[in-house]
Each structure stands twice: as C-alpha cells, then as structure tokens.
Amino acid sequence: MSSAGPSRRDNKPISLQRTFSWQRLREEVIRCLLFGCALLSVATTLAIIFVLVTESLVGIPPQTAFFQDVSWREFFFGTTWTPQFAEAQQHFGIAPLVCGTLLITGISGLIGLPAGLMIAVYLSEYATPRARSICKPLLELLAGVPTVVYGYFGLRFLTPYVLIPFFKQMGFSIYGFNALCGGIVVGIMIIPMVASLSEDVLRAVPSSLRESGYALGATKFDVSARIVVPSALSGVLASFLLALSRSIGETMAVAICAGNSPNLTLNPFASIQTMTAFIVNVMQGEVVAGSTLEKSLYAVALVLFLMTLSMNLVSQIILNRYREVYQ
Amino acid sequence: MSLHGPDYERRLVWRHFLGLMFEWACRLTTFLSLGILAVLLFSIGRQAIGWLDWGFLVRSNSYEPREAGIMAGLMGSLWLILLTAIMSVPLGVGAAVYLEEYAKPTRMTKFIQLNISNLAGVPSIVYGILGFTVFVRMFGLRDRPEEFILDLWFTEIRFFLPLGRIVLSGACTLTLLSLPVVIISAQEALRSVPASLRHASLALGATKWQTVRHQVLPAALPGILTGVILSLSRAIGETAPLAVLGAAAQLSFAPGRIESVGDAIQNPSKMLQAPFDQFTAIPLQIYGWINDPKPVFEHVAAAGIVVLLVVLMLLNGAAIFIRQRFQKKIRW
Numbered sequence: 001m002s003s004a005g006p007s008r009r010d011n012k013p014i015s016l017q018r019t020f021s022w023q024r025l026r027e028e029v030i031r032c033l034l035f036g037c038a039l040l041s042v043a044t045t046l047a048i049i050f051v052l053v054t055e056s057l058v059g060i061p062p063q064t065a066f067f068q069d070v071s072w073r074e075f076f077f078g079t080t081w082t083p084q085f086a087e088a089q090q091h092f093g094i095a096p097l098v099c100g101t102l103l104i105t106g107i108s109g110l111i112g113l114p115a116g117l118m119i120a121v122y123l124s125e126y127a128t129p130r131a132r133s134i135c136k137p138l139l140e141l142l143a144g145v146p147t148v149v150y151g152y153f154g155l156r157f158l159t160p161y162v163l164i165p166f167f168k169q170m171g172f173s174i175y176g177f178n179a180l181c182g183g184i185v186v187g188i189m190i191i192p193m194v195a196s197l198s199e200d201v202l203r204a205v206p207s208s209l210r211e212s213g214y215a216l217g218a219t220k221f222d223v224s225a226r227i228v229v230p231s232a233l234s235g236v237l238a239s240f241l242l243a244l245s246r247s248i249g250e251t252m253a254v255a256i257c258a259g260n261s262p263n264l265t266l267n268p269f270a271s272i273q274t275m276t277a278f279i280v281n282v283m284q285g286e287v288v289a290g291s292t293l294e295k296s297l298y299a300v301a302l303v304l305f306l307m308t309l310s311m312n313l314v315s316q317i318i319l320n321r322y323r324e325v326y327q
Numbered sequence: 328m329s330l331h332g333p334d335y336e337r338r339l340v341w342r343h344f345l346g347l348m349f350e351w352a353c354r355l356t357t358f359l360s361l362g363i364l365a366v367l368l369f370s371i372g373r374q375a376i377g378w379l380d381w382g383f384l385v386r387s388n389s390y391e392p393r394e395a396g397i398m399a400g401l402m403g404s405l406w407l408i409l410l411t412a413i414m415s416v417p418l419g420v421g422a423a424v425y426l427e428e429y430a431k432p433t434r435m436t437k438f439i440q441l442n443i444s445n446l447a448g449v450p451s452i453v454y455g456i457l458g459f460t461v462f463v464r465m466f467g468l469r470d471r472p473e474e475f476i477l478d479l480w481f482t483e484i485r486f487f488l489p490l491g492r493i494v495l496s497g498a499c500t501l502t503l504l505s506l507p508v509v510i511i512s513a514q515e516a517l518r519s520v521p522a523s524l525r526h527a528s529l530a531l532g533a534t535k536w537q538t539v540r541h542q543v544l545p546a547a548l549p550g551i552l553t554g555v556i557l558s559l560s561r562a563i564g565e566t567a568p569l570a571v572l573g574a575a576a577q578l579s580f581a582p583g584r585i586e587s588v589g590d591a592i593q594n595p596s597k598m599l600q601a602p603f604d605q606f607t608a609i610p611l612q613i614y615g616w617i618n619d620p621k622p623v624f625e626h627v628a629a630a631g632i633v634v635l636l637v638v639l640m641l642l643n644g645a646a647i648f649i650r651q652r653f654q655k656k657i658r659w
Contacts, residue, residue, distance in 0.1 A: 023534060026536070027534050027535060027536050030536045031425075031429055031535075031536075033421065034421045034422070034424055034425035034429060035425050035429070036421075037417075037418050037419075037421030037422040037425060038421075038422040038425040038426055038430070038439050039439070040418060040422065040506070041422065041439060041442055041443045041446055041506065041507065041510065042438075042439060042442055044446060044457075044503050044506070045442055045445070045446060047457060047461060048449070048453060048454075048457050051456065051457055051460045051461065052453075052456070055460070063467075115356050115359075115360060118352060118353045118356040118357075119353070119356055119357045119360060121353050122350075122353035122354055122356070122357050123357070126350055126353060126354065127357075135357055135361070138361050138364065139360070139361070141364060141643075142360065142361070142363075142364045144557075144560065144561070144564075144639060144643065145364075145367070145564075145636075146563075146564025146565070146566070146610055146635060146639070147564070147566065147567075148564070148566045148610045148613050148614055148617075148632075149367070149371070149564075149613075149632050149635070149636070150367075151614075151617065152371065152613070152617055152625075152628055152629070152632060153367045153370065153371065155617065156370070156374065156625055156629075157366075157367075157370040188360070188363055191360050192360075195360075219342050219343060219345075219346040220346050220350070221342070221345055221346030221349045221350070222342070222346075224349070225349065242448060245448055246448070246450075248450070249448075249449070249450025249451070249452065249453070250450070251450065251451065251452045251566075251567035252566045252567055252570075252610075252614065256614070256617055276450065276452050276567070279452055279455075279456065279571060280452065280567055280570050280571060283455075283459070283570060283571045283572075283573055284570065284576075289464070289467060290467075297456065298456065301452070301453055301456045304450060304452070304453065305449065305450075305453050308448060308449060308450055308453075309445060309448075309449070311448075312444075312445050312448035312449075313441075313445060316441060316444050316445065
C-alpha cells in the first residue's frame with residue numbers, strides 16, 4: 001500500500017490527510033469523474049434552457065430571436081396560427097395550439113386519472129398477492145407500448161370502429177381526425193403511470209391507520225375511500241400532476257389521431273393541433289434556417305417546456321414532502 | 328337499550344353494498360385496462376396478417392406496398408440502441424454512483440437530484456429540439472456542412488461538421504433522453520445493496536472506489552442491468568425526438584451501407600462508418616407508413632408495429648431473465 005509518509009523515527013504526529021499518494025490521487029480523480037457524470041444532467045437542463053431562450057427570447061446578435069420578430073402580444077393573445085403560410089399571411093397567435101393541447105389533456109385526464117386511481121386502490125387494498133403479481137407486469141407492458149403504436153390504434157381502430165359508429169348514431173358530426181380519439185388514447189397511456197405512482201403512495205400509508213379504521217367498524221370501502229386515499233391525497237395529486245404533464249408533452253399519438261389543423265375550438269369531434277404536433281409536423285419537412293417559422297418552433301417548445309416543468313416541479317416538491325411525512 | 332340508531336340495519340346493508348360495488352368497479356377498471364391491451368394487440372395483429380414475412384424483414388422500403396420492407400429501420404434502430412447503450416450506461420451509472428455513494432446531502436446534491444427527476448418529465452420532443460440544435464445543426468456553426476476525414480491507419484472515416492442527421496446525432500439525443508431514467512433506476516439498484524457490505528469492505532481497508540468497484544457494483548449489477556434495458560427499450564420506441572431531428576422516414580440502405588452480415592465482416596471499415604451515416608428507425612418508418620396517402624400501407628404499418636413490439640418483447644424478456652436469474656443467487 002502507500003509507502004509515502006513520514007518515517008516513524010521522528011516523533012511528529014503522522015498526518016493521515018495531507019500526505020500524497022497515487023492511491024489518493026486516483027480516488028480523487030475518480031470522484032471528480034463521477035461528479036462530472038452527475039453534473040451532465042445539470043448541463044442538459046442548462047442546454048435546453050439556453051437553446052430555447054436564445055432562439056425565442058434573446059437572440060445572439062447577428063440573429064434575432066422570435067420575440068424580436070413577433071410581438072408577444074400577438075403570440076399570446078392572437079387567435080390564428082398560420083406560420084406555415086406565405087410571409088404576408090403568417091399569424092403567430094398560439095391560442096389554438098394551447099387550446100388543442102388543453103383539450104387533449106382534459107379528455108385524457110377525465111379518462112386516465114380516475115381509472116388510474118381506481119386501479120391503484122384495487123392493487124394496494126383489494127388485490128390478492130397473486131392477482132397483484134399478474135396485474136403489475138401487465139400494466140408495465142401497457143406502459144411500455146410505444147406511443148406511435150397507440151397512435152395507430154387510435155387512428156385505425158378506435159376512430160373508425162368505435163367512435164364514429166357510436167357518435168354518428170347519436171347525431172354528432174365527427175371527423176376521421178378528432179381530438180376525442182387523441183384524448184382517449186393519451187388517457188389510456190397515462191393509466192399505468194397514475195396507477196403505479198398512486199399505488200406507491202397508497203401503500204406507504206401506515207397500516208395502523210387502516211387497522212384503526214377497521215377497529216371502529218369501518219368497511220373496506222370506508223377504509224379505502226375515507227382513510228387511505230385522503231391520507232395519501234397529496235401524493236395522489238402529485239401523481240396526477242405528473243400524468244397531466246406527460247399528456248401535455250405527448251406527441252406522436254396526438255399528431256397521428258387528432259390531426260394537424262390549428263382550430264380554436266373546444267369541440268372534441270373536430271380536428272385540432274397541439275403544440276407538440278405542430279413541432280413534429282413542421283420538422284417533417286425542410287425548414288429554412290433562421291426563418292420565423294423555425295424560430296416559432298422554439299417559442300412553442302419554450303411554452304411547452306415551461307408548462308411541463310412547472311407541473312413537474314410542483315409534483316416533485318409535493319412528493320418529497322409526502323415522503324418525509326410517512327417514511 | 329339499543330346500541331345503535333333506528334335505521335342501523337338498513338344502513339349497514341347499504342354500506343356493504345356500496346363497498347361491494349366499489350370493489351367491483353376497481354376490479355373491472357383494472358381488467359378493462361388490461362383488456363384494452365389485448366384489443367390493441369389483437370387489432371394490430373389482425374391487420375398485419377399476410378404482410379409480415381421474411382421478405383418484409385430483409386427488404387428496404389418501396390413505394391409498392393407489397394414490396395415494402397423494414398430492413399433499413401431495423402438496422403438503424405439496432406445501431407441507435409447500441410450507441411445509446413455505450414454512451415448512457417457509463418454516464419448514467421457514474422452519476423448514480425456519485426449520488427448514492429459519494430455525495431453528501433448538501434444543497435447541491437439535492438439540486439442535482441431534483442434536476443434529474445425533472446429531466447425525466449421533460450417531453451421527449453423538447454429533447455428532439457435540443458438534439459436538433461446542438462448535434463444536427465451545432466448552433467448553425469457553418470452555413471454549409473464541411474467534410475472532414477479522420478485518418479486511421481487502416482481506414483478513414485468521413486464525417487461532416489455540423490454533424491447533420493446521422494446515427495450519432497440520434498444516439499446522442501436518445502442518450503440525453505434516457506439518462507435520467509437510467510440514473511434513477513441505477514440509484515434504486517445501488518440503494519438496495521445493504522450497507523453492511525460496504526462497511527465490511529471499508530473495514531478491511533479498501534478505499535471508497537475499491538469498495539464501489541468490487542463490492543457494490545457487482546451486487547447491484549442485476550438491478551442496474553434491468554433498469555438500463557427497460558429504459559433503452561423506452562428509447563427504441565421513441566419517435567418524436569428522431570422525427571424532430573429530421574431523420575428520414577424511409578431510406579433504402581442500412582447505416583454504413585452494410586448489405587449483409589458477410590459484407591460487414593469482409594469490410595469492417597463500413598462498421599466504423601455507420602455511426603456517421605444517415606439513418607431511419609423502426610418507429611419512424613411506421614410513422615411514415617401511417618401518414619402514407621395509400622390506404623394499403625396501414626397493413627405495412629401494422630406489420631412494422633409487430634416487428635417493433637417483438638424487438639421490445641425480446642429486450643423486456645432479457646430484463647426479466649436477468650432479474651430472475653441473478654436475484655436468486657444473491658442472499659444477504
């Protein structure tokens with residue numbers, strides 16, 4: 001081992017810290033390398049922010065940023081979104097895209113959140129260990145299906161064989177591309193996520209709380225719905241937020257099912273365009289570097305990033321608090 | 328004297344009825360979601376019947392639906408996943424080791440941790456935009472790509488700066504995308520290694536790194552591998568970031584223009600050239616077929632989806648196999 005160090009003859013105290021040895025140097029170098037790996041994630045975040053901000057808010061001198069070309073007033077309050085038109089007819093009002101995104105998120109939330117929570121309650125309170133061991137991997141499978149597959153499923157099965165016959169009969173006019181299908185498909189996609197996150201928080205509720213409920217004569221339903229879920233409420237809400245932020249950022253399924261026409265509408269049977277679908281749609285073709293169209297991509301991506309980031313941050317903070325309470 | 332109110336019996340029946348209904352509602356929701364999975368697989372499988380054969384796997388794409396094939400995408404996806412694994416495993420495991428073994432709970436560590444869990448929630452399309460700006464265009468470094476030749480002693484590699492829409496750009500983007508998930512799962516695996524193992528090793532005089540390298544990492548390896556494979560299988564199904572990079576939906580050649588296994592063995596330099604070549608991937612081809620105006624291509628898309636799902640199943644199967652095989656051997 002290390003041969004460096006003062007000889008034992010002189011009676012000075014031996015310093016264990018300060019002496020140099022190759023071993024210590026190696027340890028220190030490895031530590032720094034590993035720290036570098038961890039810092040890469042911070043660098044990624046900074047890079048995302050840098051890229052989005054320099055293209056949309058403050059340009060690096062020869063180039064101008066999006067908001068230097070287009071007024072923020074038009075961007076946030078305008079109601080037409082036609083960046084792919086010729087220069088004279090270009091309008092950059094993001095409202096239709098935000099509206100489409102919120103429509104999809106709303107529908108997916110209506111489907112995915114209650115279903116996910118009920119599955120979580122079933123898995124944590126009712127299911128036998130054997131049923132759990134069968135259901136959980138299957139749910140993971142559902143979570144592992146790529147989004148483009150869900151898009152295909154929505155476009156080629158859900159819309160033509162389920163939605164159109166059903167709603168046509170009820171007298172609605174419904175199109176091949178419609179927001180409802182996109183919302184349902186995204187709702188199905190977030191079910192496994194809500195279920196597994198909520199199940200974790202439900203299981204973390206101490207069993208003493210459940211037992212006190214039973215001791216007072218509560219039924220299983222009372223215990224689940226009035227004790228377990230309320231005491232895990234903050235965690236459940238955090239999982240809801242995470243799921244909704246995922247459905248805001250969901251791209252392929254929506255781009256395939258819900259179409260690509262930026263309409264300012266809340267009609268779920270109409271074709272809409274979300275922020276994500278706009279980005280993918282534009283990038284499919286050739287974009288002229290430095291054009292306003294290209295910069296508008298970054299502006300939309302910045303709005304998307306800020307929306308999901310704020311939801312993620314809030315839910316992370318809630319989840320961390322929650323863990324401190326029960327663990 | 329009665330212990331309970333007048334309508335106690337009636338309410339008790341009601342409460343039990345309500346409980347039963349709730350239990351069945353929960354159970355039905357669970358089975359319904361799993362039923363959707365079955366319907367999804369069934370409807371896609373039915374569309375793909377008659378279209379999925381050996382020729383589909385080895386042909387490149389064609390405008391003629393019957394002649395269409397997925398070879399270019401299959402090879403592209405394999406290259407992507409290989410390069411992504413090479414980059415994201417050391418970086419991700421390194422970060423996890425730092426956070427679990429080295430870092431003290433300072434504000435900085437907490438910040439990094441929060442940052443990682445936030446990155447895991449950033450939409451994949453934002454990573455696509457990042458990759459497009461940083462790797463494909465390199466911040467508009469040059470107006471026009473300039474060719475460079477890297478001269479190795481046995482062969483030379485041609486590449487352009489900015490990199491453009493090549494396999495390496497795609498793999499770097501997917502690496503950034505999958506890193507947070509790899510880090511989080513590796514951290515969980517490291518956390519499950521008991522502290523006594525570390526204490527014993529340190530007590531015997533091993534340094535921190537020796538302890539990590541020879542005790543902790545081997546013990547956590549199955550867990551890490553499982554997490555890595557699962558997050559890679561997420562990455563392989565990602566379409567949005569690759570589509571945003573501007574990768575072609577359909578190509579008629581595999582990266583590096585490798586035509587067969589024999590070709591790759593006889594011309595090893597093609598293997599080195601492949602990361603710097605254009606690419607397509609299975610999900611991109613599927614997306615292209617879905618968007619194709621000819622309705623017959625929906626069958627081709629379905630066949631492509633079956634191939635994608637089989638690749639994912641193989642990866643997931645490998646993960647489950649590793650988990651089963653190695654977890655039983657280790658007894659704390």
